[in-house]
Every structure is written in structure tokens, then in C-alpha cells.
Amino acid sequence: MAISFKQIRYFVSTAESGQVSQAAVALSISQSAITTAIKDLEVELGATLFTRSPQGMELTAAGRALLFHAYEVLAKVDEMTAINLPGSNLEGVLRVAASYTVIGYYLPHHLGRLQRSFPNLEIQLFELTREAIEEGLLENRYDLAVILTANTNNPYLSKETHLSSKRRLWVPARHRLLSLPSVGLKEIAEEPYIMLTVDEAAHTSLKYWSNTPYRPSVRLRTSSVEATRSLVANGQGVAILSDMVHRPWSLEGRRIETIDIADPVPAMDLGVAWNPTVAFTPAMNAFRDYFREAHHIPIGRQRDHAAE
Incomplete structure (x- = not known):
């Protein structure tokens, strides 16, 4: 066989x-x-x-x-089986802004596919903070942005969510919480906690913690996902992070397990943002339609909305 x-x-x-x-x-x-x-x-x-x-x-x-x-x-x-959208002979330059997490853990795979589908389209990529991305879109320095859409509430921008990545608890192998039938924020609050700060992760985290009487026992704040991964794998604390950035092994080869959280914890939403006052070019349409198709969102379905 x-x-x-x-x-x-x-x-x-x-x-x-x-x-x-x-x-x-x-x-x-x-x-x-x-x-x-x-x-x-x-x-x-x-x-x-x-x-x-x-x-x-x-x-x-x-x-x-x-x-x-x-x-x-x-x-x-x-x-x-790379996606091939109509118009593979598209030419020009597309200026795309993105945040650290998006560039590090989401875009590289898709950029390769886009290059194969549109070999004559030059995509210029810029890594920026959310504030700089919003300002750049409004001032037309960038054509589009790939962002964590839940973090953006600028009323002058439009956005569209393409992917929701579930957040789970990260723990080292054989951690005591793995043996419990249910793990909520109460149990997590009893553990040393590694707080990721990049891309406003700490701010997002405190939003869902604030809906409960519990608070994380923060041992360390870090902007590094890899540091968080290694610290968790080596038993220095636990963390709540999305499946998109999860890898089962640390750099040292130690196992990292995940646990579904009993309490409500929002997913990490990713998508595209743009300035609604700017007319879409063929390149901008192709870029946005690629992500719609990649995540099985009907291209003909209107999902655009102004951020509130």
C-alpha cells in the first residue's frame, strides 16, 4: 500500500x-x-x-x-495547487503595510503564492505599528494593509476580516493543567504568566481578563513570540496566544501543549484594511480577492464595512 x-x-x-x-x-x-x-x-x-x-x-x-x-x-x-486568479499578467507596484505578527507568521506563505500568480506585480512590504499603518493609509503612503482587524477601530478606514485564529492556553509538556477536565481563567490566574506585548497583545489580553474577577500573575512582559515560546516550553510560565503563532516545539526542542479555555476568549482576527476614499486599482482588487479566495470568502459577496 x-x-x-x-x-x-x-x-x-x-x-x-x-x-x-x-x-x-x-x-x-x-x-x-x-x-x-x-x-x-x-x-x-x-x-x-x-x-x-x-x-x-x-x-x-x-x-x-x-x-x-x-x-x-x-x-x-x-x-x-497555488491559487491562480484571473489577470496573472497584472503589472505595477502595490504598497502593502503590515504589523510584526502578520509579517512574521502569516504573510510569507501568501506572498509566495501571490508572486507565482502575479509575477509582474511588485509588492512593496512595510512593517509598522498599528498607528503608523492607519496614518499611512489615510495619507495614501500605502495602498492596503494586512492587519489584526480587531485592533483597528479608526472610523475613517474600511476593513475586512479573512481569518479568525483561535486563542488557547500554552503550557509545557506534562503540566498539571493538562490533567484537569476544564481550564478557565481562574485556573490560569494561579500560574505564572508570560505576557506578550507585541501588536497590542497585552491590551487585548486585559480586555477579556477584565470581564472576570481574575487577573494574570505576570512573571514577564516580552515583545518576542519566540521568547514566550521558549519560556513556556521550559516551565517558566503559561501564556494565551493564537493558533497562528503556535508551534509544537521550542527552539530547544521542548514540547508546547495547548488547552482550550473554558471562559470566553476572542480569536485573533486578521484581514485587509484600506482608505475608502481611494479608488481600488486592478492590483488592489487582485490582492484583496486573493485573500478572499484563500479563505473561501465568496468574492462577489460584499463584506466591506467602515471600521466603527
Whole structure:
């Protein structure tokens, strides 16, 4: 029996989430389908890919080696199936502003696809704070921006959300909270907390904490996602961050688990913003329509709205 693309996808999703249940949710399939696919893959390869425990699925040495090659396979398939919107001969320059998180964890993959779809379109990228992005759009220094849309409430700008990335609790492997049937902000407040500050993350965090009688016990504030990742993985605290920036391993190779939070915690919304007084050019339309199609938003459906 040959290895199937489905098996590779299921394996990668399980490796990244560390739990069959979370992989099943992410792929919108049953847990049994993932379990069967991984077992068949292990039989085909003649190797155990995961160590199974009550805390989840941890990659073996063979599993880590396979994950490296699996990423290469998925990247090649992604190139082969890259989105091709009408007008691939589009030419010109498009000035796009974006924040740190967007550039670091969201845009690179899409910029590669856009370059393949529109090889004659030059996209000039600018990393800025939210305030600088808003000012630049209003002064027409930038054509469009890719932003955390929930952070932008400028009444003179329009925005459109394309992706909502769920926020979960990050904990190190074998953390005590993994054994609890339910984890809310009350339980999280009892742990040392690593507060990420970049892209107004601390401000967003305090919004949902303020709706409860609990407060995070902040051990450290940092603007670095990678520092947060390593600190959590090494048992120095916990953090609430979005799935978009989650990776199952720290730079030191230590495991990071995620837990769904019982209390309401908003997702991290990403999308495109622009100055509504500026007429859309073909390049601007192509850029926005690319993200609509990438996230399965009907292009003909009017979702534009002024930020309130």
C-alpha cells in the first residue's frame, strides 16, 4: 500500500497539535479517521511515529525525521495547487503595510503564492505599528494593509476580516493543567504568566481578563513570540496566544501543549484594511480577492464595512 497524501496531512496535523482530538477539529474529520491513517502509515513505514500518552501524541525520532520530509511534500503540493486568479499578467507596484505578527507568521506563505500568480506585480512590504499603518493609509503612503482587524477601530478606514485564529492556553509538556477536565481563567490566574506585548497583545489580553474577577500573575512582559515560546516550553510560565503563532516545539526542542479555555476568549482576527476614499486599482482588487479566495470568502459577496 502506497503512502497517501491524506496520511501525510493527518500525520502533520497531529504532530503540530500534539493531540488527535485537536487535529480532528482542525481537519473537520473524525478522530478515528486520523488514528487509522497514522496506524496505517506506521505499518507502511515499519516505524513508530508517536509515543502515545494521556497528555497526547509526542513524536519519536522516526516521527521527527518524517515530519521534516512531510513539510517538503506539503510545500510542493501547495506550489502545484497555488491559487491562480484571473489577470496573472497584472503589472505595477502595490504598497502593502503590515504589523510584526502578520509579517512574521502569516504573510510569507501568501506572498509566495501571490508572486507565482502575479509575477509582474511588485509588492512593496512595510512593517509598522498599528498607528503608523492607519496614518499611512489615510495619507495614501500605502495602498492596503494586512492587519489584526480587531485592533483597528479608526472610523475613517474600511476593513475586512479573512481569518479568525483561535486563542488557547500554552503550557509545557506534562503540566498539571493538562490533567484537569476544564481550564478557565481562574485556573490560569494561579500560574505564572508570560505576557506578550507585541501588536497590542497585552491590551487585548486585559480586555477579556477584565470581564472576570481574575487577573494574570505576570512573571514577564516580552515583545518576542519566540521568547514566550521558549519560556513556556521550559516551565517558566503559561501564556494565551493564537493558533497562528503556535508551534509544537521550542527552539530547544521542548514540547508546547495547548488547552482550550473554558471562559470566553476572542480569536485573533486578521484581514485587509484600506482608505475608502481611494479608488481600488486592478492590483488592489487582485490582492484583496486573493485573500478572499484563500479563505473561501465568496468574492462577489460584499463584506466591506467602515471600521466603527
